[in-house]
Amino acid sequence: MKLLMIAFIGLAGCSSWHWEKRGALDGEYKRDEIFCKQQVYTTADGVVTNASVRRMHACMQAKGWQKVDN
Numbered sequence: 001m002k003l004l005m006i007a008f009i010g011l012a013g014c015s016s017w018h019w020e021k022r023g024a025l026d027g028e029y030k031r032d033e034i035f036c037k038q039q040v041y042t043t044a045d046g047v048v049t050n051a052s053v054r055r056m057h058a059c060m061q062a063k064g065w066q067k068v069d070n
């Protein structure tokens with residue numbers, strides 16, 4: 001029962017969304033994602049923090065991507 005509760009709590013923290021960009025070409029998402037990760041995480045010593053995630057999202061949004069719920 002404890003394991004089930006831990007699994008439920010873990011899943012509750014996971015949101016279900018994806019990035020979308022109207023008119024995006026094949027490969028554009030991956031290219032933008034790689035660019036943004038390089039911009040954000042190379043200066044953060046590879047450590048993922050809430051601030052770095054926000055910077056990653058801001059970078060993707062600046063490139064025209066929007067978070068969309070599944």
